[in-house]
Amino acid sequence: MPRPLVRLGASDPLAVLRGLEAALAGGPALLPVAEGVPALPTPAPADVEQRVALVVETSGSTGTGKRVALSSEALLAGAAAADAALGGPGGWVLALPTHYIAGLNVLTRSIAAGTTPSVVAPGHFEAGAFADAADQLATGPAAPRRYTSLVPVQLARVLDDPRATAALAGFDAVLVGGQSTPGPLRERAVAAGVHVVTTYGASETSGGCVYDGQPFGTVRTELVDGELLLHGPMLAEGYLGDADRTAATFVERDGLRWYRTGDAATLDDGRVRVLGRLDDVIISGGEKVPLGLVERHVRELPGQDAAVVTRRDSGEWGEVPVVVTATPLDLDTVRAHVGAALGRAARPAEVLVVDRVPMLASGKPDRRAIRALVADR
Structure with missing residues (x-):
């Protein structure tokens, strides 16, 4: 039977946390939306398939709008494998919007760990606000480690602030993704004692599934005509209302289901190096x-x-x-x-x-x- 899909404004991260927790437990599926951002041309459906727990809506930075449908199994499999790769579950500082998969990843991992994230107020990111959230982060015996997830521009702002930098250096891992992390920025963070882990993934993979170039858990990689393909239990169900796009993006190879990333990459003894979007190559x-x-x-x-x-x-x-x-x-x-x-x-x-x-x-x-x-x- 169909499952109701609930739209929820992402301006209140803890409300999104509660909605996601209910969705992962079998309640209504969740669609977090950014407030004040133009809606996609096609309205979201009132119901989704029973397997769908979360829908991530994005217009993308270069492409057309899409709604990625994710199951509880995919989200929790990705969270468990990520925790294992990082050394165990922990408490999180949430510094990313909760209508994007990276912010939703922080919420999923917090739910799985039984912790409540410390939230940096949504809006313009400030290093001082991050330091305050880090000070308020509480961890317990079941999840004593400390984590956060940032994009490179946020990391750069934190490193410009001595107090925030000192707080960041106390984390067990700082995930940095969303785009490539400049080498000098990473070197600057490492010199400050920050444990940086670069991540690669997408909404279609329940977020990051490659850490520092290494696929974690049971994630598999393959190159086909220079394009990176990913396989694993964290893959999305597909795109709501777009069967053609789903069929073109999620393909069968050797009896396995693969996600075509659209990224050019190289594989060196299994290590992934992403070169950029295949459609962002010019002829000069x-x-x-x-x-x-x-x-x-x-x-x-x-x-x-x-x-x-x-x-x-x-x-x-x-x-x-x-x-x-x-x-x-x-x-x-x-x-x-x-x-x-x-x-x-x-x-x-x-x-x-x-x-x-x-x-x-x-x-x-x-x-x-x-x-x-x-x-x-």
Whole structure:
């Protein structure tokens, strides 16, 4: 029989926690929604299949809107495997929005551990508020460890604040994901005594399922024509109301169900290195240039932790990389740095300095807005 789907505003994280706890126990399925954000064109259904416990709604940073349907089994399997990889369950500081899978992951793991997360007030992230939440985090004998999950820009802000940095250094692990973590930022965190664990995953995998490049638990990886595929018990049921997209994204291979990530990657003795989106490769002067890889090298430069690389049409070259940053950056410097690592075609054609790089509520760059900025020039 169908299961009712309850929409709940994500501005109250503890209300979302209670709704998710009920959903995992067999109650109504939960759809947390961001308030003040335009709804997807198609209304969400009133009911879902019985197996669905959670629906994650996102317009994405580059793609079209989707509603990812997740079962209790997938969510709890992902949480259990993650806890095992980290060394055991613990108490969490919640610093991410609870309509995104990363924030919902924190809630799921708190529920599984029997702990209540300490919440950083939703809205503009501040290092002082994070330090306050860390001070208030209580752990018990059953879950004595301390964890949090951040995106790179949040980590950078914490490291700019001595009190917040000292608090962060007391955590057993700090998960950092949502986008690639610049090498200099990670080195800065490690130097401050912070145990950083970089994560990779998606709503379709119940959140992070690869830690520091290593798939955890029973997660399996495979490359098909350069695209990373993932298999494991944490996979989503599919997309609500979109059977064609579900069939194209979740595929059968050798009797197993796999998730096509849409990411280009390499596998070295099982270690995953994500290069960027397959659909974010440009042809510049007849050569393929992965913008994600260009961005990774740009972020190695001092002060460019949050720089974004996008594309621009070029009558001479077809398309060229463009750097968008809120921190001044010399074009010759970035061209030399990127060119030395990736070749002439990958060298950015322009540096666009803006007051603020457009961001989504999740802390990820709003790549559609960034591309529009560049196109309007």
